[in-house]
Amino acid sequence: MLLLSQFLKQQETEDKLVDLIGTLMLACKEVAIQLREGELAGVLGSTDNTNVQGETQKKMDVIANDLLKKFLLDNALVAGIASEEEDHPVGGNPNGKYLVIFDPLDGSSNIDINVSVGTIFSVLEIEEGMDPTKDEAYLQCGRKQVAAGYVLYGQSSILSLSTGHGVNFFTLAHTGDFILTRQQVTIPKETNEFAINMSNHRFWEDEMRNYIGDLLQGEEGARGKNFNMRWIASMVAEVHRVLTRGGIFAYPWDSRDSSKPGKLRLMYEGNPMSMLIEQAGGVSSTCYKNILDLEPKHIHQRCSVALGSSKEVETLLTYHSESSDGRAAKLNT
Numbered sequence: 537m538l539l540l541s542q543f544l545k546q547q548e549t550e551d552k553l554v555d556l557i558g559t560l561m562l563a564c565k566e567v568a569i570q571l572r573e574g575e576l577a578g579v580l581g582s583t584d585n586t587n588v589q590g591e592t593q594k595k596m597d598v599i600a601n602d603l604l605k606k607f608l609l610d611n612a613l614v615a616g617i618a619s620e621e622e623d624h625p626v627g628g629n630p631n632g633k634y635l636v637i638f639d640p641l642d643g644s645s646n647i648d649i650n651v652s653v654g655t656i657f658s659v660l661e662i663e664e665g666m667d668p669t670k671d672e673a674y675l676q677c678g679r680k681q682v683a684a685g686y687v688l689y690g691q692s693s694i695l696s697l698s699t700g701h702g703v704n705f706f707t708l709a710h711t712g713d714f715i716l717t718r719q720q721v722t723i724p725k726e727t728n729e730f731a732i733n734m735s736n737h738r739f740w741e742d743e744m745r746n747y748i749g750d751l752l753q754g755e756e757g758a759r760g761k762n763f764n765m766r767w768i769a770s771m772v773a774e775v776h777r778v779l780t781r782g783g784i785f786a787y788p789w790d791s792r793d794s795s796k797p798g799k800l801r802l803m804y805e806g807n808p809m810s811m812l813i814e815q816a817g818g819v820s821s822t823c824y825k826n827i828l829d830l831e832p833k834h835i836h837q838r839c840s841v842a843l844g845s846s847k848e849v850e851t852l853l854t855y856h857s858e859s860s861d862g863r864a865a866k867l868n869t
């Protein structure tokens with residue numbers, strides 16, 4: 537039985553990063569406790585507030601955000617934080633080493649129906665001379681992440697973590713420890729399972745419609761095999777399924793709001809999930825460009841996402857390679 541901290545030390549992770557990940561997990565354990573109590577703790581339902589994205593905040597969005605913020609800002613290693621639920625970054629210790637960007641509760645439309653949600657986090661090192669209270673400090677390309685992960689609050693609470701040396705899963709035990717339960721996760725290259733919100737079909741680009749159309753044709757179509765579909769409406773749960781048994785997950789560009797290159801957010805959804813997917817041997821792309829190579833322009837920037845089993849994502853990309861003038865391509869560069 538290997539505890540998270542013991543495993544990280546075995547991997548020769550820098551002590552400061554072990555400390556930071558420990559702090560993140562203290563906060564996530566508190567989130568898990570609140571979620572487990574649910575209605576009994578009065579944490580279900582919505583607030584009267586909207587966040588910077590214009591979305592109504594669930595009570596748990598706010599509770600999870602406050603917990604992560606409090607625990608992280610109490611750690612002297614943290615120079616600053618940025619969150620889906622904060623309009624602007626919040627500065628921590630001016631001499632801190634790390635910037636932590638997070639989606640405190642992902643899939644929050646699932647909270648009130650007792651379906652899986654999660655916390656997603658991305659860790660960067662602050663660059664020389666940067667002000668951690670300003671967006672610019674955080675606008676580093678995804679390749680610069682020193683750690684990324686999520687905690688899935690499902691039947692059990694599972695941490696999926698990468699510090700750049702593969703992906704490992706840790707399960708939260710009743711003792712309060714995260715224990716290594718799956719080492720060096722590898723995504724199968726091929727799959728017959730896809731996840732996409734089909735209700736947006738009419739808003740997609742032709743390329744995406746053509747690809748999904750071929751999947752739906754099954755063994756009678758160009759792909760010559762049947763596909764199965766899943767949609768949990770919680771990116772953490774979808775990515776966990778992809779890491780566990782393969783698959784392709786996509787939230788592509790759509791024309792509902794032409795100023796936005798997708799629904800998901802680059803800095804606290806696209807980037808950390810892409811690091812996990814690549815570290816597990818999968819591929820993650822906007823359909824035009826590798827997500828980890830995007831140069832971020834805003835903290836709350838959106839991006840189109842297609843990730844998962846390498847051969848399947850590469851097949852999807854072939855549907856897009858001919859298109860050089862799509863609006864999605866322009867918005868995602």
Ligand SMILES: O=P(O)(O)OC[C@H]1O[C@](O)(COP(=O)(O)O)[C@@H](O)[C@@H]1O
Pocket residue numbers: 620639641642643644645733769770771772787799
């Ligand atoms: O409502 P839809 O279109 O099914 O979108 C679901 C997607 O939105 C998200 O819930 C967005 O995350 P938040 O809950 O953090 O806003 C993703 O987790 C999920 O993949």
Ligand SMILES: [Mg+2]
Pocket residue numbers: 639641642643771805
């Ligand atoms: Mg989210």
Ligand SMILES: [Mg+2]
Pocket residue numbers: 597620639640641642643644
């Ligand atoms: Mg969220």
